[in-house]
Amino acid sequence: QQQVxxxxxxxxxxxxxxxxxxxxxxxxxxxxxxxxxxxxxKGPALLIAIRPDVSEKxxxxxxISFNKSAKQFSLHIMDSQPGDSxxxxxxxxxxxxxxxxxxxxxxLTVNP
Amino acid sequence: DTGxxxxxxxxxxxxxxxxxxxxxxxxxxxxxxxxxxxLGQGPEFLTYFQNExxxxxxxxxxxxxxxxxxxxxxxxxxxxRTEQGDSAMYLCxxxxxxxxxTQYFGPGTRLLVL
Numbered sequence: 001q002q003q004v005x006x007x008x009x010x011x012x013x014x015x016x017x018x019x020x021x022x023x024x025x026x027x028x029x030x031x032x033x034x035x036x037x038x039x040x041x042k043g044p045a046l047l048i049a050i051r052p053d054v055s056e057k058x059x060x061x062x063x064i065s066f067n068k069s070a071k072q073f074s075l076h077i078m079d080s081q082p083g084d085s086x087x088x089x090x091x092x093x094x095x096x097x098x099x100x101x102x103x104x105x106x107x108l109t110v111n112p
Numbered sequence: 113d114t115g116x117x118x119x120x121x122x123x124x125x126x127x128x129x130x131x132x133x134x135x136x137x138x139x140x141x142x143x144x145x146x147x148x149x150x151l152g153q154g155p156e157f158l159t160y161f162q163n164e165x166x167x168x169x170x171x172x173x174x175x176x177x178x179x180x181x182x183x184x185x186x187x188x189x190x191x192x193r194t195e196q197g198d199s200a201m202y203l204c205x206x207x208x209x210x211x212x213x214t215q216y217f218g219p220g221t222r223l224l225v226l
Contacts, residue, residue, distance in 0.1 A: 043116070044217045098160045100215060
């Protein structure tokens, strides 16, 4: 059973465009939602994270939007750059557990 | 660079052999995690240590898998009697406790079982 569903599987955008990746979850005990970026041959690196008491968090060109009632959250990458080309994973963690549950990932390609 | 380090980076072994991987966390981090990542999937949690105590284990961690963190610093993950289905990237992560949730991942050890 996949606890965090991520879409799309792959995404191609032009330089300067907006990249949007969506995730949905079922477990209402989740209380921490990070996004990780992974380049080939590297481990995942934290981009940005949010807790469900806020609806939006912005850090530079990266924004998380969170909809608690719909149990959905999304990553927006503004002014996408070729260097943003990577695989992006959403994840979730419930209180009382240290386990991060990851989505299947979205491979983003930003064309110059 | 004082990030999480993992050794070896690549391991090829024959089915039935035992393998051991090592993870060195960021020096002041007392929490250490192991995940497994297969091609086209997100990382899957295996186990977690706080200092030397193993506090959480996934059902994915079968009897053939054992992890240790004897002095609360580095950790080892051993797979006995490897199977082809064990082929994956094994990722280690570490974090500070006291409410700092960010898990910092190492580069991983890629295992291929022939």
